[in-house]
Amino acid sequence: MVGGGVVGAAAALALGRAGLRTALLEQSQPPPFDPQGETDLRVFAVNRASQRLFERLDVWPEMLVRGVSPYEAMEVWDARSPGRIRFEAADVGEPDLGHIIENRVIQSTLWDALDEAGVECLCPATLAHLEILPDAAHADLEDGRRVTASLVVGADGARSRVRTLVGIGVNSTRYGQRAVVANVTTERHNEATAWQRFLPTGPLAFLPLADGRSSIVWSTDTEDAERLVGLGEDAFRAELAAAFEYRLGAVTATGPRASFPLAGSQALQYVRSRVALVGDAAHTVHPLAGQGANLGFADVTALVRAIGERPGDPGALRGLRAYERVRRGENWVMMRAMEGFSALFGSRLSPVEMARGLGLNLVDRLPPVKHGFLRRALGDLKG
Ligand SMILES: Cc1cc2nc3c(=O)[nH]c(=O)nc-3n(C[C@H](O)[C@H](O)[C@H](O)COP(=O)(O)OP(=O)(O)OC[C@H]3O[C@@H](n4cnc5c(N)ncnc54)[C@H](O)[C@@H]3O)c2cc1C
Incomplete structure (x- = not known):
């Protein structure tokens, strides 16, 4: 496994638990979990399908101890039309719609379970070269070490060296x-609700943290993002509260701010031999x-299943292709849907604006359609 971010660590643990001899190569050691530590700027809205994976890997109870924030409702509205939609967990008989969890909670919990699952961690270790042979793959590290395996999994992030x-x-x-992104305190508690307002420049999300604060993700044009990160504290708070229509009152405190470039990408293949x-x-x-x-x-989940269904050689192309078939189409649909959604809400054309307002209100009033959306967002609910 190359890369020990949240996905690579989960994959290494799952393969280790499935009885495969697994080594994890990571270039920088994640810090040990500190309960008193600053809240991460990177938080994830973890859906039910991901929660089930953590339960199967037996790490969910420890994540609950380290801190997760269940959210019971989701509300989306539009700045330039009357469109609004609200999803409630209770509508589909669920206790919550998912959990907001910090990157450091997920990553540290997974890392702490690796040893007991027999996963060997090589860290710090940076992949430099790969030699792919018909029956094995050799991974050469920058420090001169060589690791030989029947399968190399690239979980090394958006600028994957394995892929290159x-x-x-x-x-x-x-x-x-x-x-x-920033963690902010508002006049009122976050109501255990994930909020999202579509502004002409892009969506502004407030994700509920367990202590009543919110983690914001404000997508906007590059220049505007740079301006927002550079604003003085008071000016930023005022602009943020106004952009969010004072839904939770004034913004009374904000932590450090950072910004990330937004890009959609899809590898042309997910697998090669080994x-x-x-x-x-x-x-x-x-x-x-x-x-x-x-x-x-x-x-x-799909990779471990595909490998498990064809025991013997985990790097054989047939099993890997089964993984690719399951995942590539699904991820492509999500990517296109996000692009369509982003274009729809980013559009300044008035017919598009009308459709947008109508669409949200219509879906809000059509329980079967609304519940269908909800089930898909949750990841794997039946029915
Ligand atoms: C602003 C923002 C908000 C987001 N919000 C959400 C959200 O709410 N919910 C959600 O599900 N997702 C969210 N995401 C997406 C999420 O952050 C990523 O999808 C996720 O972190 C990907 O994890 P990963 O393990 O695949 O990659 P990464 O987290 O990038 O990890 C890759 C790892 O590989 C290591 N590595 C790289 N190269 C090498 C090498 N050559 N040798 C050894 N190790 C190497 C790196 O050190 C790193 O640890 C958000 C993203 C952004 C930008």
């Missing part, structure tokens, strides 16, 4: 936007539906 080294191309869409790509190495999507890491965890 085996010559897999990538289809990318640059949105010309960045996402500004090589598989998972997570951001295989695909990235617009963060507007908070699906990026969830798609990576779904890759992990």
Whole structure:
């Protein structure tokens, strides 16, 4: 396994638990979990399917101890039309719609379970070269060590070296936007609700943290994002609260701010003989539906299943192709849906605006359609 981010660590643990001899190569050791530590700027809206994976890997109870924030409702509205939609967990008989979890909670919990699952961690270890032979793959590290395996899994993020080294191309869409992230305190509690307002420049999301604060993801044009990150504290708070229509009152405090470029990408293949790509190495999507890491965890489930169904040689192309068939189409649909959604809400054309307002209100009043959306967002609910 090359890369020990949340997806690579989950994949290494799943393969280790499945009885495969697994080594994890990671270039930088994640810090040990500190309960008093600062809340991560990167938080994930973890859906039910990802939660089930963590339960199967027996790490969910420890994640609950380290801190997760269940959210019971999701509300989306539009700045330039009367469109509004609200989803409630109770409508589909669920206790919650998912959990907001910090990157450091997921990553540290998975890492802490690796040893007991027999996964060997080589860290720090940076992959430099790959030699792919018909019956084995050799991974050469920058420090001169060599690891030989029947399968190399590239979980090394959006700029995957594994992908480049085996010559897999990538289809990318640059949105010309960045996402500004920060953890903020508002006058009122977050109501255990994930909020999203579509502004002409892009979506602004407030994700509920367990302590009543919110983690914001504000997608906007690159120049505007740079301006927002550079604003003085008071000016930023005022602009943020206004952009969010004071839904939770004034913004009374904000932590450090950062911004990330937004890009959608899809590797042209997910597999080669003896090589598989998972997570951001295989695909990235617009963060507007908070699906990026969830798609990576779904890759992990599908890869481990495909390998398990064909015991013997985990790097054999037949099994890997089964994984690719299951995941590539699904991820492509999500990527296109996010692009369509982003274009629809980013459009300044008035007929599009009307459709947008009508669409949200219509879906809000059609329970079967609304519940269908909800089940899909949750990941794997029956019915
Ligand atoms: C603003 C923003 C908000 C987001 N919000 C959400 C959300 O709400 N929900 C959600 O599901 N997703 C969200 N995402 C997406 C999510 O962050 C990613 O999909 C997820 O982190 C991908 O995990 P990964 O393990 O595949 O890759 P990464 O987290 O990038 O990990 C890759 C790892 O590989 C290591 N590595 C790289 N190269 C090498 C090498 N040569 N040798 C050894 N190691 C190497 C790196 O050190 C790193 O640890 C968001 C993304 C952004 C930008």
